[in-house]
Amino acid sequence: MTKPFLSVEQLTQSFPDGKGGTMTVFEDATFGVEKGEFVCILGHSGCGKSTIMNILAGLAEPTSGVVKMDGYEVSGPSLDRGVVFQNYSLLPWLSALRNVMFGVKARHPNWSKTKVAEHSEAYLAMVGLDGDTIHRKPSQLSGGMRQRVSIARAFANHPKLLLLDEPFGALDALTRGTIQEELLKIWGETKQTVFMITHDIDEAILLADRILLMTNGPLARVAESVEITIPRPRNRTEIVEHPNYYAIRNHLVQFLGRRSKELSGRRSNGTPQVPETVRITMEETAEPEGDGDKSPRLHAVQN
Amino acid sequence: MTLSLNQKSALLSIVLLAVGLLIWEAAIPGQKPLEEMTEYERLTGGGAQKAGVPPPSQVLAKAWEQLSNPFYDAGPNDKGIGIQIGYSIYRVLSGYLLAALVALPLGFLIGMSPMAYRALNPFIQVLRPISPLAWMPLALFVIQDSEASAIFVIFICSIWPMLINTAFGVAGVRSDWVNVARTHELGPLKTAFTVILPAAAPTIITGMRISIGIAWLVIVAAEMLVGGTGIGYYVWNEWNNLDLTSVIFSILMIGIVGMLLDSAFAALQRAVAYAE
Ligand SMILES: Nc1ncnc2c1ncn2[C@@H]1O[C@H](COP(=O)(O)OP(=O)(O)O)[C@@H](O)[C@H]1O
Numbered sequence A: 001m002t003k004p005f006l007s008v009e010q011l012t013q014s015f016p017d018g019k020g021g022t023m024t025v026f027e028d029a030t031f032g033v034e035k036g037e038f039v040c041i042l043g044h045s046g047c048g049k050s051t052i053m054n055i056l057a058g059l060a061e062p063t064s065g066v067v068k069m070d071g072y073e074v075s076g077p078s079l080d081r082g083v084v085f086q087n088y089s090l091l092p093w094l095s096a097l098r099n100v101m102f103g104v105k106a107r108h109p110n111w112s113k114t115k116v117a118e119h120s121e122a123y124l125a126m127v128g129l130d131g132d133t134i135h136r137k138p139s140q141l142s143g144g145m146r147q148r149v150s151i152a153r154a155f156a157n158h159p160k161l162l163l164l165d166e167p168f169g170a171l172d173a174l175t176r177g178t179i180q181e182e183l184l185k186i187w188g189e190t191k192q193t194v195f196m197i198t199h200d201i202d203e204a205i206l207l208a209d210r211i212l213l214m215t216n217g218p219l220a221r222v223a224e225s226v227e228i229t230i231p232r233p234r235n236r237t238e239i240v241e242h243p244n245y246y247a248i249r250n251h252l253v254q255f256l257g258r259r260s261k262e263l264s265g266r267r268s269n270g271t272p273q274v275p276e277t278v279r280i281t282m283e284e285t286a287e288p289e290g291d292g293d294k295s296p297r298l299h300a301v302q303n
Numbered sequence B: 001m002t003l004s005l006n007q008k009s010a011l012l013s014i015v016l017l018a019v020g021l022l023i024w025e026a027a028i029p030g031q032k033p034l035e036e037m038t039e040y041e042r043l044t045g046g047g048a049q050k051a052g053v054p055p056p057s058q059v060l061a062k063a064w065e066q067l068s069n070p071f072y073d074a075g076p077n078d079k080g081i082g083i084q085i086g087y088s089i090y091r092v093l094s095g096y097l098l099a100a101l102v103a104l105p106l107g108f109l110i111g112m113s114p115m116a117y118r119a120l121n122p123f124i125q126v127l128r129p130i131s132p133l134a135w136m137p138l139a140l141f142v143i144q145d146s147e148a149s150a151i152f153v154i155f156i157c158s159i160w161p162m163l164i165n166t167a168f169g170v171a172g173v174r175s176d177w178v179n180v181a182r183t184h185e186l187g188p189l190k191t192a193f194t195v196i197l198p199a200a201a202p203t204i205i206t207g208m209r210i211s212i213g214i215a216w217l218v219i220v221a222a223e224m225l226v227g228g229t230g231i232g233y234y235v236w237n238e239w240n241n242l243d244l245t246s247v248i249f250s251i252l253m254i255g256i257v258g259m260l261l262d263s264a265f266a267a268l269q270r271a272v273a274y275a276e
């Protein structure tokens, strides 16, 4: 079996629990992400999503296990892995444009200033920011605009892997909707590999090729990998009409509501914890033996 | 007529100044005849002949005289106010810049390294509360030069607020911003200059502003001790000459120069301020 583009192998993270012992956030987590794939990870707050992302970004060291990207082991942060944090990731003393230029300059130290500025402006325009707005400081921008600037900064650098930690968590639903669509558009144009944390089920279905479901912590597991069997291009109004939409949604709601609790707290005993692949489809034509059967199909494939 | 808040407060300031000056002027008439004095005034010596506090009109005349020729030099005990202030500013800035050269890098180090912080903290805690003038005898003995000793005293008094604020500012830089530098593969020096310095600048400049204020307070006292030149020496010398008009005039000048130094740093503070 060939290794995926991003390969997470037996990742374990534990922290001191403050009472002299240790608290294991997750154990032997093992999963992969293919090149160009958009993967969302969904789980309750505190289960260890940010911890995984910080390890992928190289900002934190796991207790054990390795992360490989393109065959190379990840150690320390790199321009090849762009990060969009939930909050405060813009430098408040720089204008929106200069924040993006900050990233572009780091990526291309020998570009001229005009080239850096033009490149940055192009990416700001892609997320709908232009004119006067881009010369304002983050404090003078709305939350939605700030997060657009962060996204522009990350995409402008063409990282091989883009990591987003609940990028829209602090935004109101309407703003979130428009930025999600902008994110889809810019992702469609650049075809970057994206790994995104969210706690919003609808957001995950709209954006992802595949959703990783995490059980509750401590001793959390990436328990399932749910394929989103809804063709692209997608938009928020049309996907809800797709026959698979509610089946997938129900599955996710069930998982987060019930099974995330039931499946948590199991020790791995040193074996890799690989998520079960789940493919949900209501289309009659998809499977020959499913004729006439309208119930959702659940295929569990052990890989 | 409607006035803005600024105009109203400016007007009020002028009125207060005028009233204050009038009261001062009126309070210093020639000596009252003895029979008009109250019992209290007689008992407190109000009737005795003495060198009186000069009225503001005299101080103004003095200011005019001094400021119309501030840089004359007629021997060691008779120099223009501009020369004296120049000496004081020169000493303050030399000591202050030396202090900045030490405090800013050291503050960065302490702010970035918890170990350096813990190792140096006891020394800072002991040295900081020492009155800068207490160093004077030791400085004079070791350095053997009054000029350099005055500069040393300025150095030692301005170092602490800068050091502590720099360390505090650097330590308090949001880890998210440092992570932005890390994910962009910036080296330590680049991170220090493009992320940590601008992030900590408001706190650092606040420390520098406190320091320049203290340095200006201390230089007057230091110059009274070491003598020779400077505004502090000038005040003391005019007191010895019993020239109270000059004393009051120089007190005002000390205040004005202090205010100018402070407003320079206030402007700097505004320039580096940012809203989150
Ligand atoms: N540096 C740390 N020290 C100790 N515990 C931590 C640390 N970072 C995270 N944790 C703990 O690890 C768990 C997972 O945290 P996190 O990854 O932030 O969760 P999520 O992002 O899924 O909400 C939480 O219980 C949190 O308290």
Ligand SMILES: [Mg+2]
Residues within 6 Å of the ligand: A049, A050, A051
């Ligand atoms: Mg989190």
